[in-house]
Amino acid sequence: xxxxxxxxxxxxxxxxxxxxxxxxxxxxxxxxxxxxxxxxxxxxxxxxxxxxxxxxxxxxxxxxxxxxxxxxxxxxxxxxxxxxxxxxxxxxxxxxxxxxxxxxxxxxxxxxxxxxxxxxxxxxxxxxxxxxxxx
Numbered sequence: 001x002x003x004x005x006x007x008x009x010x011x012x013x014x015x016x017x018x019x020x021x022x023x024x025x026x027x028x029x030x031x032x033x034x035x036x037x038x039x040x041x042x043x044x045x046x047x048x049x050x051x052x053x054x055x056x057x058x059x060x061x062x063x064x065x066x067x068x069x070x071x072x073x074x075x076x077x078x079x080x081x082x083x084x085x086x087x088x089x090x091x092x093x094x095x096x097x098x099x100x101x102x103x104x105x106x107x108x109x110x111x112x113x114x115x116x117x118x119x120x121x122x123x124x125x126x127x128x129x130x131x132x133x134x135x
Contacts, residue, residue, distance in 0.1 A: 001037070001038050001039075002035065002036070002037070002038070003017055003018070003028075003035075003036045003038065005038075006038045006042065006043070006046065009043070010046055010047075010050065012046075017046070020046075020049060020059070021036075023059050023060075023063055024063050024067070025045070025049055025059065025062060025063055025066060026042060026045060026046070026049075028042055045066070048066070049062055049066075052065070052066075055081070055085075056081065056084070056085065056088070057081060061077055061081070064077055065077060065078075094118075098115070098118055101114055101115070102115065
């Protein structure tokens with residue numbers, strides 16, 4: 001299939017596929033006239049790239065993962081990404097809990113002890129306090 005057909009099938013702009021190709025994520029076959037020609041393997045590759053992006057991988061990370069016969073060949077990248085996901089999940093849970101508390105709390109943020117504690121915890125210390133605390 002042509003680049004336009006592949007792009008339309010996934011709801012992407014053709015320039016996205018060209019960009020992925022320039023990054024080494026896609027390597028379409030070429031017709032005699034130089035036009036890109038995509039097959040079943042390219043469909044699977046685009047689906048895999050989209051899945052990776054949904055999981056939060058950067059295009060650079062995907063290039064590394066997909067450059068090997070198996071993504072499992074890059075366990076270090078996968079482990080690091082799991083740690084990042086765990087941090088994001090933790091932050092999302094805390095945000096959800098704060099919102100749920102706000103919905104149930106009869107007080108304003110200024111009056112609510114829980115909200116004030118959460119807000120205070122997010123305020124970074126002054127630079128001289130950081131170095132004194134570290135001593």
